Amino acid sequence: MLYIIGLGLADERDVSVKGLEVIRKAERVYLEAYTAVLLVDQKQLESYYGRSVILADREMVESQSDDILANAHEKDVAFLVVGDPFSATTHTDLALRCRQHDPPIPTRTLPNASILTAVGATGLSLYTFGQTVSMVFFTDSWKPSSFYDRIAENASLGFHTLVLLDIKVKEPDLKAMARGKIIYEPPRFMTVAQCAGQMLEVEEERQQGVCGKESLAVGVARLGSEHQQIVAGTLEELAEADLGQPLHSLVLCGKKMHEMEWEYVREFAVNQDKFDRIWKANYAGKG
């Protein structure tokens, strides 16, 4: 059996009791470590679980899944995923491979908290979110802006948009590679400020009023942990906000934002007067 186990969002004790029991008994334990990271390191996990954990990077999951699935039709293998297993398509892909394996490998998924629902901590209603959008790091020559069209779709119906921010772990250093060396760059995690900045940059170009300087948004950091932080404001304000250590995400507010959502979220505002003024002028009753 392949158990795909959600670890939740913050630390080694966010796993479910059921998940922990499986981890402690499994033949091998893998940790998916490239679409999200916990706020604690591998050693802390291993010490709490009492098990050694094999780090599974993108290459292993996508190209060497046979190693992960070896003898899983007879033995229990645990594949750990930060957050909830189904919040990344990679895991649907792994489950598909189990189905197609000869002999087929039974799978069981243990769900857990996901950033997709933990953003409810902002006070924004989870029922009013549209499609989820990913934001990648812009470079000088590559500024993909398809996110803008998807946010515009959500905005056309007044939905909030959750923007998931880029994570770069184990990226090869291209200059070293050109010299025939494999060196990995240090991990990078996009911040709320960088995301807001990139949104404003694309708005500047497209000019459709989808994510401008006065658009209301909420930045979140380290959700689910004791040190979580939530900051609400205009995109212009968030582009200057410092939410500290990773992981960060951003929600762009939709015009369906209800008075009760506003009442809750305004407590997190950088500048409450400004937040209230813009809400009343451009959001209240406009959804």
Added chain:
Amino acid sequence: MLYIIGLGLADERDVSVKGLEVIRKAERVYLEAYTAVLLVDQKQLESYYGRSVILADREMVESQSDDILANAHEKDVAFLVVGDPFSATTHTDLALRCRQHDPPIPTRTLPNASILTAVGATGLSLYTFGQTVSMVFFTDSWKPSSFYDRIAENASLGFHTLVLLDIKVKEPDLKAMARGKIIYEPPRFMTVAQCAGQMLEVEEERQQGVCGKESLAVGVARLGSEHQQIVAGTLEELAEADLGQPLHSLVLCGKKMHEMEWEYVREFAVNQDKFDRIWKANYAGKG
């Protein structure tokens, strides 16, 4: 401190390790028991937690929250919620009351799995869902159809729609009430078949092609448990499907459904040939 603790979806061992530690040490433990239910009963929870649990019905949470919050500014009180705390606005409401309490009561939320993400088990991408819709039991004289407009909005952009199904627990028996007696009706849980039937009924009336007999949908039951069940098909097929014990939910597929989603979800089809034929004719490449 008021701890609002998600219990996850299936049984007493879906709570996080961290949540369980809080429950075992808290001064009082409440269980919210009207917006969702676990698949195990209160006794099983109490025996596993080693604590007695106070059932909090709608009236207690909405009108007598002072009892729940009593001395919570000094002592730890645990408020348990099936699924994830933020998947129901009631809990935002409770957190707001803690803020406004004199003296203010600090709160901490421990997130967990939610039906909003556990539906990823269908293979449908969680990133392509629009707003979430609730379906209530129709009566002879009351058939609220506002869900139809919201599904139509989602469908206009090709989004999937998660439909959450009505739960009636501790509903007073109106006939007995007229005789001055308070008797509660037995709990009722809407099934996938009932939901699909009501959707077809409203489609018949509105005729906008939003949720007709050939619309593809996925019914789910007891997600996250060992006995979970997933059935895919047309709404007409689902109106005849029996998914057994509660809780049920339904997802109406949007036209953005990607080939990889189709490949996964077709394994659950009542009639795979029909499912494939309709997908190819009306969904593939239409999103």
